[in-house]
Amino acid sequence: MYREWVSGIPGVVAWEATRAPSGSGGNTVLPDGCMDLIWHEDGFLVAGPDTRAQFSDLATRRKLTAVRFAPGLGPVFLRVDASELRDQRVSLDQIWAPRRVRDIVAAVEGDPGSGLVDAVRRDLDDARRSPLSGLAGALGSGMTVPEAASVIGWSERTLRRRAHQAFGYGPKTLSRVLRFQRAIARARAGEDPATIAAECGYSDQSHLAREVRALSGSTLGDLVRRSSGP
Known part of the structure; x- marks a missing residue:
């Protein structure tokens, strides 16, 4: 099951996908200009901006909790050039220093949904949003x-x-x-x-x-x- 909720952060939507039954297949993710930061039991994954549909079976294997950044906002939080992540799915530790990864992992312990939203809010409050x-x-x-x-x-x-x-x-x-x-x-x-x-x-x-x-x-x-x- 997939659901979204209001994060309270302009340009950021929180979402969750619960583990689907084995053999249920996956989903086609359509290009929308957004970037997602996804937490699951094995760590964090960053979904870059897509130029084409992508197949994903992540939610068939585990529960996902995530935030979706409106176009132009993801790179501000992630501090990365968006073109480096185009059509990519990469582990967060490929982008961030170990200390920053540890901080956000600690933030989601116990309550991944609210912890992730709070971490994003805290960093975006201190960051300059994209002029674009x-x-x-x-x-x-x-x-x-x-x-x-x-x-x-x-x-x-x-x-x-x-x-x-x-x-x-x-x-x-x-x-x-x-x-x-x-x-x-x-x-x-x-x-x-x-x-x-x-x-x-x-x-x-x-x-x-x-x-x-x-x-x-x-x-x-x-x-x-x-x-x-x-």
Whole structure:
């Protein structure tokens, strides 16, 4: 079973996945521009920003407790260039010094959910949030990359370089991923593909279908029938 709850930290969602029965398979994790810090009985795992769907069977083998960082926020907490983790799943001790790993392991003892949220809140309160955090919201609402660069006051070249550090890929890829997520949300709300294609900025319904297939390996109808997990 998978559930989310409000962490109380802007841009951070807490979630939990309980151990699934043996032989139940896994889940397809869809690209969303986010990064996750996942705790399980063997330690911490960092899920980097994805450019394509990823298969995960983690929750079939153990209970997971995690936080999901909105686009651009994960690298601030983790203190890492997001592009180094693109399409990757790595152990936290590959990123952090042993002392910092020990501190967060100690924080989750007894109550992983609240301990992890408290650790993230404490570090983010002391960290400077990404100046690009607003870019994800702008692109997610349909703003074009040239428009976003103009609003921020950067050249498109500078925007691309900074976006790779903050999001793991350039603004055009981020825009594509966020548009894909908008399309899925509207499809799951019952809208028809033609309307979704027109209002989410796809050239036509065939373009929407090709993008969904490229990013998820599936069809829009299949995605509506099933949900994404950890």
